[in-house]
Amino acid sequence: MKPAPFDYHRPEDLQSALSLLGTHTDASIIAGGQSLVPMMNYRLAQPEHLIDINRLSELDYIREDGDQITIGALARHDAIHASELIAEHMPLISHAYEWIAHKAVRNRGTLCGNLCHADPASEMPAIIQVLEATLILARNGSSREVPAKEFFVGTYDTVCEEDEMLVELRIPKPTAGTGWGFEEVSMRKGDFAWAAVVCLLRVENGRLDDVRVAVSGAAEIALRLPDLEVALAGQAPSSDIFENAATKAVDALAPVGSATVSADYKRDLVRALLPRVLSAATARAS
């Protein structure tokens, strides 16, 4: 199990990285390599050019920028997991990392690489959708902003073009008092999710407000559940309401099953986890 040959490029700054991306066709960025290298070892990925962004220390940051947090392309899972800034403003992310891979993988893997890999069983694509993050995609000479819910197109597929690079993730800080919930089922702790459900919500005067729910593992991409969100907004939280909403939401899902995990099972998981995250988030909301 050895990778096919490739040309190796190691730019020292973002500008050179972008111009390399612009000049070479069939080039892959390597960030942490924690998803790309296994695929290369299996020869499922055989890029002709590998552009190593690990020297772009300018992209290695987690910053507070007014009412948002910005995360650079080289911020590692582990740094985000350990970040006090993140823990303070987005405990959902800190908590979710308990379920994502293992220390040695988190030491290398980056959040941006994780998002670009767009594994439907990945947790973070759901999380950045409920956080309504914005992704900054740059190419040689220009850049654009993409809202999280538009970033993912299909299994291992995003709107990021061949010559583009995800350089930054901007996450608005949730309003104070926002509650959050996270639940995942996988074979082992640290494995990719069979299903993960995440939620942010507020409780205003005893009523649910700004409910945001997303699911990983239940479709080709991580999904927000807008119908459920609308149905819950303005309701007084109760387990009956959550159960009913979950039943309805699941009826609308069409999960993709595999040899190991059937579509029925995934539906069962989402059905089971939805009320749990909603209750947890309600309990955490103040």
Add this chain to the structure above:
Amino acid sequence: MSSHLKSNVIPPSRQREKPRAGMTWIGQSMKRVEDPRILVGKGGYVDDVVVPGMAHAAMVSSPHAHARIVSIDTSKAKNLPGVIGVYTGADLATVVDPCPSFASPPVTQHAMCMDKTRHVGEVVAAVVAEDRYIAEDAAALVEVEYEILTANVDIEASLEATGDAVLHPDDRESNRALDESFSFGSVEDDFAGADKVIKRRLRWNRSSAQAIETCGVVAEYDAFKGGYTIHANTNFYNFIPFVIGGSLRVSPGELRLIPVLTGGSFGSKVFIHKIIILTAGLARLSGVPVKYIEDRLEHFTNSDSHGSDRLYDCELAVMNDGTFKSMRFTVLDDYGAYLQFGVGTHGNAMAQVTGPYRIESFAMRVIAVLTNKCQQGPYRGFGSEVTNWVMERMADAAAEELDRDPVDLREQNMIQPDEFPYMITTGNIYDSGNFQEVLAQAKTLFDLEGWKRKAAAARADGRCVGVGVATCMERSVYGPTEWWFLNKKEEPGFTLTSTPEGISARFDPSGKLFVTLNSCMVGTSPETVVTQVLAERLTVAPEDIVFNYADSQTGFNGVGPQGSRFTAMVTGACVTASIRLEEKLKRFGAHMLQRRPEDVELRGGMVAVKDGLEDQAKSFAEIALMSSFFRLSFPDEEAFDSGLETTAVYDHPISAEPHPDREHLGIFYPIVGHICHITAVEVDPETGKVEILDYAAVHDNGTIVNPRTLGGQVWGGTANGIGTTLTEHFIYDEDGQFTNPNFAEFALPSAHEMPKNLKLGHVETPSPYTEYGIKGGGEGGRLGAPSALTTAIEDALREKGVKISALPVTPPVLRGLIRNADAAAAAAD
């Protein structure tokens, strides 16, 4: 005793060293002798072997489960710079013959496919190149044209296959490789007289050992220098040359197999002869030494070590008072595409098929099925892990149908302490035991009564908490009739062997004791065991014992770590060696002390005058020096020839031939331990996830040599059993594609999946047959955990009426069972 057993006579014990209290070294948790070099990265595994001029092999593997090979074009691959050679099955066949087969009659297997491929991952062509990277580049350039044949995947459907779907039309007319029936005792009468017959259909699905190190070989061939020199991580290396010499067209003596430290086996590296033959053949064809290390994908798909894959239709005859009378089953076993050791795994299971219970008669029909999957090999339990689970499932089923407490029912049927040695209805004996004491200790250790209350309270609260108890046998120290007594009686294929194990031991002139082992280290503790026994028997200081591993040319009898045999067997060899060395030490020492040998004894590394003063003693070092170099200081008699050394072989302590008509199977696996595992689990009924809340294991493995290393075996085996029960399952789709051959989807338990508060207990009922009363204990965890967990999960879900009749119960599977049970309950309302 039933009359069919009359001819099965238990031979007298040949035990020399009786178990006794207060030993100095045996029974201590001594730190392992093997560890320091391994801890610093200098263990010396097969992939660490580097031979001058060595090239690397990569394989072209079949992407199809069943296909005819129409053509192979190797030209592009051959032209790649760095490639030394590209070879097909036809090329390989010019230097090697088919692999050995223990099946009778054999099922032909080539190390590389000839005309057909019979499972995904089978080798179709091989590249030898300067390095593995280039070899893989070239492998990707080999063009193979296939004609796809029907893939046999389902165990029952495969039996019906005809025409092109038959795997081995030259060897067998159908995919039914063997279909034999056996009956022990008065099965018909016992069933006729039973009050109730409990019936269950039980399925044990396929998984495998998946040691963290894959299999590998480094082979050199030199016609002028005596043939093949091979490094391989088989744990059978003193035996393999005799098995594969024929395939390699050399005499066993022209095949030097050098042992290496092996990164885990659990049985899976006993038979790795296919890749040894393959790599050796490539070395001969290419003219350079070749290294081939399976990558993980190849190990999953082609390593010939998949575990049991069985479907049982089982019946237990019981009386209304709970007495178990008789058992019978028909078992279909999906052996995959070949049948390397026949149905030996069913032979193994006959050692303890009736468990710890008095069951007077037993019958089975075993049907070996060939399918388009990688073939089976040994995996911790070697088939007995399945019958243990079947027996325990049947005991639970009986308890349910008779409305009895499952533990009480087990106790009622258990063999009593005064009944040993106890001959079970198949003919094997249980040498000794005290099942009641094991159970009692386990109950206390676990606080069974307390847990039952807690579980009931939790269930009353709507939670799914349950408790499971398994009382199982752990046979050890195998005798290899199990390989062949289920073969056709007319052509069983083999004769009884004594599975000998030997060591040689020599005091060098400085007084160090150099020991040469004939079996390798696979994670067990061969050096530590031998150190503890020799230190005990000879009063040598452990740090004065030095180890060395013989290769197949310098060594002699050794069967290696398998069938939980090594500790008991090598201890026997150590005792023999010690008796001889003691005699020599005393002879030389007494002479130096000017005493008679009968007036001296071994004491603290010295030969000392009995009841003598401190200065009336000679250290082993002094004696070794004198006896090695100063022959002329001793009498001119043969007994004083230079040197203190000996070679000792221990043959199986007790075995008996099977009955020619298989009325019984003889004594073949007689050193039998007993285990009780108890666990409490909680099931999340909405997700099917199982959490292990508590776990206790009590093992009786006779006299314990090293409690800590035995504990390591118990927990390691338990972890395997947890995987087998909850997370590990090879899934082949209907086309015979292996859908999860990787560590991400085939989930070995991680530290998170292990129970948090393991409790370990021991009972020591010595064997009357082995030295010091030692029994083997290498498989026990996996022999008990699946049963205890299954019972606990069923107990947790008892209000829902979920019944578990197949393993593994992964969360999706368990959730499916719960969903169906809920639907059935809803429909009934």
Add this chain to the structure above:
Amino acid sequence: MNTTAIELEVNGRKHSANVPPRKLLSDFIRQDLALPGTHVGCEHGVCGACTILMDGKAVRACLMFAVQADGASLTTVEGLSKAEELHPIQHAFWEEHGLQCGFCTPGMLAAAHELLSENTDPTDEEIREAISGNLCRCTGYEYIIDAIRTAAKKLRVTQASDASQNA
């Protein structure tokens, strides 16, 4: 074949080499540097046998190319012990029977080393989490957890005595 020049420090010793870009760091360490203690169990990042320390952090050597280690400081299992003495973590593995076949051990040691350098008194749960990315097929982990707990204690004692000597 085109190669790239790299310089790195391994177990305190400087090395320079020319490597093909696709050469995995695990292969480079094992083959080019002849340090066979770093084991390869899966080459897809799951088993953890290849885990080494890079600038003090545990990383999978099978998921990095050797060229990426240019300028880095690596510690493999061979670099843990000093001269003729086992590292306290290695010693604790020995005492507690934290290894059987030893194939997972170098990776386990790296994971344990990283944990104990960040947390001198981990709970069992933290130990479990730290080694959860390292598969062991032999031990069932129980005695590995014991070993790391014991190692933590040993290291605390050493640190305390170092501190009192310095005071």
